[in-house]
Amino acid sequence: MTRWLQAHLGKIWMTVVYGFLFAPLVFLVVFSFNSTRQDSRFTGFSLRWYEALTNDSRLLEGFFVSLKVAFISASLSVVLATLAAYTLVRYTRFRGRNLFTAMLNAPLVMPEVIIGLSLLLLSVSAQRSFGWPDRGLTTIVLGHVLLGMAYATVVIQSRLKEMDRSLEEAAMDLGCRPSQVFFLVTLPNISQALLAGWLLTFTLSFDDVVVSEFLSGPGVTTLPQVIFSYARRGVNPSIYAAATLLMLAITLAVVGFGIYTARQARKSKL
Amino acid sequence: MIQFASRLVERLRLGRRTVVGIPTVWLWVFFAIPFLILLRLSVTDMGEQLNPFAPLLTHTEGGGWKLNLKLSHFVSLFVDASGHWGDTLYIEAYLLSLKYAFWTTFFCLVLGYPFAYFMARASATARPILLMMVMLPFWTSFLLRVYAWKGILADQGVVNNALMAMGLIQEPIQMLYTDISMLVGMTYVYLPFMVLPLYANLVKLDIRLLEAAHDLGASPWKAFWLVTVPLSRSGIVAGSMLVFIPCLGEFVIPSLLGGAENIMIGRVVWDEMFSSNNWPRASALAVMMILCVVIPLAWYNAKVARQAEEERT
Numbered sequence: 001m002t003r004w005l006q007a008h009l010g011k012i013w014m015t016v017v018y019g020f021l022f023a024p025l026v027f028l029v030v031f032s033f034n035s036t037r038q039d040s041r042f043t044g045f046s047l048r049w050y051e052a053l054t055n056d057s058r059l060l061e062g063f064f065v066s067l068k069v070a071f072i073s074a075s076l077s078v079v080l081a082t083l084a085a086y087t088l089v090r091y092t093r094f095r096g097r098n099l100f101t102a103m104l105n106a107p108l109v110m111p112e113v114i115i116g117l118s119l120l121l122l123s124v125s126a127q128r129s130f131g132w133p134d135r136g137l138t139t140i141v142l143g144h145v146l147l148g149m150a151y152a153t154v155v156i157q158s159r160l161k162e163m164d165r166s167l168e169e170a171a172m173d174l175g176c177r178p179s180q181v182f183f184l185v186t187l188p189n190i191s192q193a194l195l196a197g198w199l200l201t202f203t204l205s206f207d208d209v210v211v212s213e214f215l216s217g218p219g220v221t222t223l224p225q226v227i228f229s230y231a232r233r234g235v236n237p238s239i240y241a242a243a244t245l246l247m248l249a250i251t252l253a254v255v256g257f258g259i260y261t262a263r264q265a266r267k268s269k270l
Numbered sequence: 271m272i273q274f275a276s277r278l279v280e281r282l283r284l285g286r287r288t289v290v291g292i293p294t295v296w297l298w299v300f301f302a303i304p305f306l307i308l309l310r311l312s313v314t315d316m317g318e319q320l321n322p323f324a325p326l327l328t329h330t331e332g333g334g335w336k337l338n339l340k341l342s343h344f345v346s347l348f349v350d351a352s353g354h355w356g357d358t359l360y361i362e363a364y365l366l367s368l369k370y371a372f373w374t375t376f377f378c379l380v381l382g383y384p385f386a387y388f389m390a391r392a393s394a395t396a397r398p399i400l401l402m403m404v405m406l407p408f409w410t411s412f413l414l415r416v417y418a419w420k421g422i423l424a425d426q427g428v429v430n431n432a433l434m435a436m437g438l439i440q441e442p443i444q445m446l447y448t449d450i451s452m453l454v455g456m457t458y459v460y461l462p463f464m465v466l467p468l469y470a471n472l473v474k475l476d477i478r479l480l481e482a483a484h485d486l487g488a489s490p491w492k493a494f495w496l497v498t499v500p501l502s503r504s505g506i507v508a509g510s511m512l513v514f515i516p517c518l519g520e521f522v523i524p525s526l527l528g529g530a531e532n533i534m535i536g537r538v539v540w541d542e543m544f545s546s547n548n549w550p551r552a553s554a555l556a557v558m559m560i561l562c563v564v565i566p567l568a569w570y571n572a573k574v575a576r577q578a579e580e581e582r583t
Contacts, residue, residue, distance in 0.1 A: 010388035024418030111519025118304035
């Protein structure tokens with residue numbers, strides 16, 4: 001018995017931990033098909049919660065708000081992060097570089113509550129002084145960009161460091177202007193990192209609840225905020241159904257991205 | 271030719287200015303200035319007529335200026351209304367946050383270390399798949415995964431039903447809204463943050479060292495404690511920091527899985543801001559939170575950077 005345990009301890013431990021990691025996901029999928037509202041017993045298969053989902057205007061609205069917010073903030077984050085990463089990798093000496101790096105990385109370690117709170121104070125004082133911005137979509141996007149930019153910079157920076165600089169030098173020698181070098185050589189070379197950074201910030205923004213809770217205004221609620229308010233009230237299997245659909249979408253996206261990068265890698269090998 | 275070159279240099283500087291300038295301005299406006307506003311609010315009072323900002327300088331009757339600085343909001347975090355030190359809700363919330371962060375780190379380490387160890391010992395072809403499977407739950411909304419635990423741990427939930435069906439318990443145990451649900455939820459969410467740095471560290475371990483220990487007569491158990499664990503110290507420290515720090519500021523998990531008694535500092539900031547509408551005190555709390563969270567982390571980062579420097583030389 002003990003010898004058997006010793007030989008299989010690794011497998012047992014890994015199964016237990018993977019079970020722990022996947023239990024909630026299995027729970028969400030299984031109980032989204034439950035025929036009754038209770039989440040203790042599986043009483044039978046039904047699609048009623050998916051049907052309820054299509055009639056739940058708050059969830060649907062939240063979904064579209066979140067898509068919009070995530071799309072805008074991911075795109076803005078990647079643009080800013082590209083500039084920031086370029087600054088960090090190429091301009092190793094300029095005044096205030098340490099401060100720049102510190103400010104750029106701070107959102108990675110700062111509790112989200114503090115980011116939300118300080119941006120709320122900014123938007124309130126800006127509102128008082130300039131009458132803009134009202135709390136809503138704009139402020140949520142600004143908060144998400146601040147977070148997303150920090151993460152995207154990490155991704156883009158590491159790719160930029162690996163990039164072969166002689167390509168840029170060759171382009172210079174052949175008479176390219178610096179801006180041409182940047183757009184025709186540098187950007188295409190780091191395009192995969194840009195895409196990865198975009199996807200990362202998109203999911204971050206799509207998933208965020210804390211910053212949005214601080215910065216959203218009347219009439220604008222993102223999907224996580226709707227889920228958060230439902231979740232505090234009690235069991236609602238419509239959320240399980242929404243979760244299952246989201247998981248499906250994300251799995252497809254991840255698989256698609258995997259296939260794309262694999263194909264890209266094979267192409268570059270040829 | 272010279273003219274062209276000078277124009278080129280000029281353009282280069284201009285390009286460089288834009289590239290550096292845009293993110294710098296952005297960070298000043300949306301990171302540094304909000305933080306300064308937070309700091310300023312924490313040392314002044316709320317203004318009149320719903321203006322959250324009282325003026326920092328006021329004109330006095332004698333023709334002078336008066337600086338309206340006060341530390342009462344910071345003091346009120348430590349002293350309660352009747353003047354007793356150290357007995358406030360804020361200190362309690364902070365101590366509870368420390369407690370949850372500590373136990374979460376502990377459980378993540380206990381569960382995650384052997385897990386990362388076995389993962390690092392798996393065959394080279396299996397490793398990417400195993401790693402991928404750790405990352406996979408990450409891609410599902412954090413909120414939804416936490417919410418699922420609410421259903422699993424409820425009084426009539428899956429765990430209680432299973433335990434009752436097995437005859438281990440007669441009555442459902444209350445797990446939701448207690449320390450149990452808090453720690454399960456937090457361990458669940460932060461486990462990958464512990465596993466990934468540990469794995470990255472353990473996978474590099476030179477297997478010949480273990481063979482040497484074996485040749486010299488150490489039992490596998492002894493070799494594990496005397497060779498593997500000390501060599502993975504930097505992984506343990508990195509993983510623990512990655513779990514401990516964000517745990518301290520956690521807001522969502524105590525809101526969903528915690529009861530009235532499981533208060534954490536992040537939730538208290540929120541309540542001060544939106545329930546009590548006491549903005550200066552919320553700001554003072556946030557400043558304290560930064561002092562307690564960010565400064566230890568900055569110290570740790572500096573230490574890691576110095577170590578990397580030493581290794582290079």
